[in-house]
Amino acid sequence: MRLPALFRTTVFQLTLVYMALFGASVLALFTFIYWSTVGYLERQTDEIIEAEIRGLAEQAERRGLVGLANVIDDRVRRDTEGRSVYLLVDAALRPIAGNVTYWPEELDRRGEWVDFVKRDPSGRYTPVRALVLGVGPGFRLLVGRDIRELEQINEVFRRASVWGLGLTMGLSLLGGILIGFSAQRRVAQINRTTRQIIAGNLKERVPVTGAGDEHDELAENVNAMLDQIEKLMAGLRHVGDSVAHDLRGPLTRLRTRLETLASEPTPSRERLEECVAQADALLATFNALLRIARIESGAYKSAFAPVDLGVIARDVCELYQAAADERHIALSCAAPVEAFVVGDRELLAQALTNLLDNAVKYTPDGGRIDVSVEGSRGGTAYVLSVADTGPGIPADERDRMLERFTRLDRSRSLPGNGLGLALVKAVAEQHDARLTLYDHRPGLVVELELPAAEKGAATEKGVRHHFLENGV
Amino acid sequence: MRILIIEDDKDVAAFIRKGLTEAGWTVDHADNGRDGLFLAATESYDALIVDRMLPGVDGLSVIRTLRASNNRTPALVLSALGEVDDRVEGLKAGGDDYLVKPFAFSELHARLEALIRRSASAGAAPATVLEVGDLRMDLLRREVYRGDRKIDLQPREFQLLEFLMRHAGQVVTRTMLLEGVWDYHFDPQTNVIDVHISRLRAKIDRDFATPLLHTVRGAGYRLDTRP
Numbered sequence: 001m002r003l004p005a006l007f008r009t010t011v012f013q014l015t016l017v018y019m020a021l022f023g024a025s026v027l028a029l030f031t032f033i034y035w036s037t038v039g040y041l042e043r044q045t046d047e048i049i050e051a052e053i054r055g056l057a058e059q060a061e062r063r064g065l066v067g068l069a070n071v072i073d074d075r076v077r078r079d080t081e082g083r084s085v086y087l088l089v090d091a092a093l094r095p096i097a098g099n100v101t102y103w104p105e106e107l108d109r110r111g112e113w114v115d116f117v118k119r120d121p122s123g124r125y126t127p128v129r130a131l132v133l134g135v136g137p138g139f140r141l142l143v144g145r146d147i148r149e150l151e152q153i154n155e156v157f158r159r160a161s162v163w164g165l166g167l168t169m170g171l172s173l174l175g176g177i178l179i180g181f182s183a184q185r186r187v188a189q190i191n192r193t194t195r196q197i198i199a200g201n202l203k204e205r206v207p208v209t210g211a212g213d214e215h216d217e218l219a220e221n222v223n224a225m226l227d228q229i230e231k232l233m234a235g236l237r238h239v240g241d242s243v244a245h246d247l248r249g250p251l252t253r254l255r256t257r258l259e260t261l262a263s264e265p266t267p268s269r270e271r272l273e274e275c276v277a278q279a280d281a282l283l284a285t286f287n288a289l290l291r292i293a294r295i296e297s298g299a300y301k302s303a304f305a306p307v308d309l310g311v312i313a314r315d316v317c318e319l320y321q322a323a324a325d326e327r328h329i330a331l332s333c334a335a336p337v338e339a340f341v342v343g344d345r346e347l348l349a350q351a352l353t354n355l356l357d358n359a360v361k362y363t364p365d366g367g368r369i370d371v372s373v374e375g376s377r378g379g380t381a382y383v384l385s386v387a388d389t390g391p392g393i394p395a396d397e398r399d400r401m402l403e404r405f406t407r408l409d410r411s412r413s414l415p416g417n418g419l420g421l422a423l424v425k426a427v428a429e430q431h432d433a434r435l436t437l438y439d440h441r442p443g444l445v446v447e448l449e450l451p452a453a454e455k456g457a458a459t460e461k462g463v464r465h466h467f468l469e470n471g472v
Numbered sequence: 473m474r475i476l477i478i479e480d481d482k483d484v485a486a487f488i489r490k491g492l493t494e495a496g497w498t499v500d501h502a503d504n505g506r507d508g509l510f511l512a513a514t515e516s517y518d519a520l521i522v523d524r525m526l527p528g529v530d531g532l533s534v535i536r537t538l539r540a541s542n543n544r545t546p547a548l549v550l551s552a553l554g555e556v557d558d559r560v561e562g563l564k565a566g567g568d569d570y571l572v573k574p575f576a577f578s579e580l581h582a583r584l585e586a587l588i589r590r591s592a593s594a595g596a597a598p599a600t601v602l603e604v605g606d607l608r609m610d611l612l613r614r615e616v617y618r619g620d621r622k623i624d625l626q627p628r629e630f631q632l633l634e635f636l637m638r639h640a641g642q643v644v645t646r647t648m649l650l651e652g653v654w655d656y657h658f659d660p661q662t663n664v665i666d667v668h669i670s671r672l673r674a675k676i677d678r679d680f681a682t683p684l685l686h687t688v689r690g691a692g693y694r695l696d697t698r699p
Contacts, residue, residue: 273690283574287659318628319654322667350658357664 011183015176019169026168030161038154045145046113049131052084053143060135068135069097083146085118085128091138100142115147127151186215190222202230243289246405246418247282254278288419295426300344304431306453307345309382310335313373316352320360328366335373339382340453343431351427354420355386355446362390363443381451389443398437424448473497473588476515478508478534479523479550484573488521491577492584505529512538512545518588520547521580524562532565539566546587548580559657578691582643589642602637605697607676607684609637618676628653629672636685636695645692669693 060068065088072086076099087098095101104116118126130144186209193206205226206219257275261267294300317333324331341348352371359369367389376383393401402425405418424446428435434449475492479485480503489499500515502508505526512520512534520538524531535547549567551558559570568591569583602609608617614630616623625633635652636644646665650656669685677683686694 276690280576284659287572291658315654315656319664319668322671323664326667346657349656353656353658 012176012180015172015180019172019176022172023165023169026165030164034157034161038150038157041150041153045129045147045150046131049129049143049145053131053133053141056086056141056143057133057135060141065096065136065139068141072097082126085126085130085142085144085146087142088135089140089142093140096139098142103140103142118144183215186219190219194222197226202226202233239289239293242403242405247285250278250282250285254282285419288423292419292423292426295347295423295430298430300347301430304342304344306340307343307348309339309341309348309373309384309450310337312345312349312352313371313384316349316356317371319353320356323360324369327360327363329360329363330368331360331371332368333371335371336375339373339375341382341431341450342453343450347427347430351424351448352384352386354424358420359386359388359390359444363388364390367443375452376449379452381449384448384450385445387440387443387445389440392439392442392444393437395439401437402435473518474516475499475519475521475584476508476512476517477501477521478503478505478512478526478531479521480504480526481523484523484550487577488580491581495581503527505531505534509534509537513541513543517545519584519591520545521584522547522549522567524549524551524558532562532567535566544591546591548583548587550575576691578643578688579645579647582645582648582692585642586639586644586648589639602634602640604637604640604695605682605684607637609634616676618680623675625672625675629668629675632668632672633676633695636693640695641698643688643691643694648692 056068056071059071063071069088072088075084076086076097079099082099085098085100087100087103088096089103090096093103095103100118101121102119104118113129113131115127115129118128120126127147128144129147129150130142133141133143135141190206193204196204205223208216208219208223210216254275257271257278261271261275313335314333317331321331356369356371363369369389370385370387372383372385372387374383374385375381402421405422425435427433428448431450433451434447436447436449438445438447473492473496475497477485477488477499479488479501482503485501485503489501492499500511500517502511505528508520508522508526509529520535522531522534526534529537531549535549538545538547546568547566548569548571549562549565550571550573551562552573562570568587571580571583600611602611606619610616611634616625616630616633631653632649635649644652647659649665649669650658669687673683673685677685682697683699684695684697686696686699688694
């Protein structure tokens with residue numbers, strides 16, 4: 001993996017943010033520790049200096065400047081470690097007493113804290129923190145402390161802070177890179193797989209580690225999606241093959257006919273019209289295929305609304321009544337006053353139209369067809385059933401009947417394109433309906449069980465539909 | 473009749489133009505939405521035939537723009553998509569009818585005539601009585617007479633006859649009947665409509681000298697005093 005890719009990962013960017021937050025907290029912590037340790041020492045030093053200068057000022061008042069000079073000399077003698085610094089100068093800044101031999105140039109103000117570096121005659125330099133106080137006419141008193149140790153502590157602390165902070169940053173950066181790498185690796189795996197699929201290898205799947213984490217969940221979802229795509233692709237291929245196979249025959253026949261006609265000096269009008277009719281039949285087949293594909297794509301689902309299945313059943317039965325009468329087939333329709341399901345009125349009507357079309361086509365003269373809508377599953381579903389007394393479908397053929405272009409051998413002589421039940425199946429799937437075919441002894445029963453619409457939804461939208469359908 | 477075809481498919485446009493010209497109509501053609509919109513807005517037509525998919529301005533936008541500028545010329549939308557929701561979208565945009573490619577010329581012709589007739593009679597007071605020859609339909613009392621004889625019709629037969637009488641003299645296709653009488657918009661696959669028509673025919677024509685309900689081969693039906 002290239003590094004720039006790592007820098008772009010979300011995990012890494014989050015790591016940077018955490019690193020900044022972490023650094024800020026560590027900085028705050030160090031500041032507090034500094035204030036409560038080194039700061040304490042500094043404050044203590046200042047207090048000692050203040051106390052001493054106050055004492056010396058009292059001595060000066062009590063014993064005069066000479067007395068003060070004596071006290072200072074005395075203290076200098078006693079301070080063997082040389083930790084304290086004293087200096088008394090006159091108005092011309094000439095040293096009178098103390099262990100500093102010159103008035104430091106840095107000091108031109110009185111009553112102020114000052115840090116300076118003391119230079120000994122021996123050439124030794126000492127960092128000093130001092131306070132200056134005016135005593136007597138023009139005289140000035142300086143009292144200070146050697147703060148070499150304090151500075152050393154300070155220095156140690158500063159170094160520790162820098163290292164600590166650096167270490168913190170480094171470790172969190174390292175952690176971020178490691179986490180980023182592993183996350184990136186999993187995502188890269190998914191990306192690699194999807195790229196292969198884009199390239200055409202639909203068999204590929206994203207590895208699932210079994211850790212059960214969110215990456216696994218993503219991988220599983222992607223895999224499930226791929227399974228679905230593969231299934232759809234297979235279906236599509238099957239449809240493509242069927243289309244090619246089942247349309248080639250009629251197309252070839254049409255072509256032969258036209259070729260024959262073209263060779264005739266005066267082609268008969270009748271024969272030409274037959275060709276147009278044949279082309280129309282082919283177009284109808286294409287349209288039916290397109291419609292099934294369109295239904296299967298879920299394009300209608302967004303417009304689903306509560307519709308009264310009873311009204312649809314009565315409508316379509318009425319549409320077929322005349323056709324049934326003509327063949328002396330008794331067509332009955334039993335539907336409750338209201339049977340609301342969520343769906344598309346046109347699709348449901350077309351599905352029922354196809355079922356009735358088949359029923360009328362295959363039921364012998366004098367037979368009967370019963371259409372019914374009944375509540376089932378305690379009112380949570382409705383069963384639309386079409387039962388005929390035709391030849392039925394052998395049990396082992398029933399599943400196959402729902403596929404496109406399947407026609408039983410004995411029905412080849414009747415008009416039809418073998419797409420009727422395929423459309424019913426597509427409509428059923430879109431409506432989450434269960435489609436079953438079974439034996440009516442003799443005949444066929446097709447049942448479509450649809451979930452009932454919820455009551456609230458039915459009353460508002462559905463009633464309006466109901467009125468529209470009845471032309472009120 | 474003067475018709476404007478806005479259609480970029482040259483074959484389809486030529487096919488429509490040939491048919492309509494043979495029927496004695498005047499036909500203009502624009503092969504893109506912009507020119508079509510310009511022609512439709514500046515010239516006066518009896519009807520427009522508008523393809524949905526057009527280079528430049530698409531068909532529905534053309535109709536929407538015309539409707540927005542108060543142009544009420546009836547428009548028939550042509551589409552290769554042909555599904556219910558597309559139809560709804562087309563009608564919402566201000567189209568008056570919707571036809572899916574490929575279509576038979578007879579279907580287009582029948583629908584155009586119906587459109588023009590409808591828009592011509594749009595301002596007139598709603599008729600209470602429809603008459604074709606000696607066939608008379610009283611819409612208020614919902615009664616039908618042929619000559620002096622009362623004809624009993626089922627409610628759906630009444631609706632069917634009403635639709636045919638409102639389109640008297642015109643060809644009415646099976647799809648138009650399924651749409652107009654049953655309000656379903658899919659293709660009637662088999663002869664269900666024909667059976668209804670033959671029943672109606674038995675009631676209004678059988679015992680009379682001159683038949684009124686004619687079958688137009690390859691197209692549909694026509695209710696007319698002329699054979």
